Amino acid sequence: MFNCPLETKFQEAWSQHNYIIYVMHGQKIWHTSHRSYELQEGDCVLVRKGACIVEQFFDTPFCLIMFFIPDDFICHVLKTKSSPIHPSGEKYQPIIRIDKTQSVEAFFQSMIPYFDTNRAPDKALLELKFRELILTIADYPANSELLSYFTSLLQEPQSIALERVMEENFCFNLKLEEFAQLSNRSLSAFKRDFQKLYNTTPGRWLMEKRLHHANYLLMHLGKTVGEASFESGFENLSHFSRSFRQYFGITPTSVKQQIYA
Secondary structure, eight states: OEEOOOOOSEEEEEESSEEEEEEEEOEEEEEOSSOEEEEETTOEEEEOSEEEEEEEOTTSOOEEEEEEEOHHHHHHHHHTOSSOOOOOOOOOOSEEEOOOOHHHHHHHHHHHHHHSSSSOOOHHHHHHHHHHHHHHHHTOTTOHHHHHHHHHHHHOOHHHHHHHHHHHHTTSOOOHHHHHHHTTOOHHHHHHHHHHHHSSOHHHHHHHHHHHHHHHHHHHSOOOHHHHHHTTTOSOHHHHHHHHHHHHSSOHHHHHHHHTO
């Protein structure tokens, strides 16, 4: 259970594990490469592993319960399920809403007493609670998007998993080591598999992908140079401007000037 400090309006965040959120109170917006998701009191979602930008609101505190769950643990629990899950064919997003049944509500209410004591629960008990959570949400057919994602964890080839990780997270300022962790690989294995898949190096691919994304933001979405730099994963504005000019032969500021000329 975490009471989030209100320090800055926007915060970059990433996790190498999927995590399930239950919002106790407050409001935040999770911005992903696909879309934005507003979470409010009582919402329950699974945030797929990867990066995002979290927008905070200073008029109210924000408190949530978070469960970080590795892929292999999810798969292990699902394989013990007496009735196997079947692929629904539904596409899944970076953030997947979980239908709040009475069982889900009761589960999170049952977790609150564990946070009201200074004594840490036994690890075996915690593992049982994690298993209970996964089985509870996987046992409800209305969670079809979630079940589709769970099925992909059981069946998805490693090459597709790597491609999905890159396409969904290239616009965030992650290190190669972090991309490797997201794809469940060592750094050397990540570089080797990336070369086979894309026939180029991760660094070169990321630079070109981010620059084209920034150019699109400038030309078609009306973003400022600073916004395009931040939303494309560059460390700072000077690095972005220098790289943009080297690649396109024109500065990002000149691109904006041409649009409004």
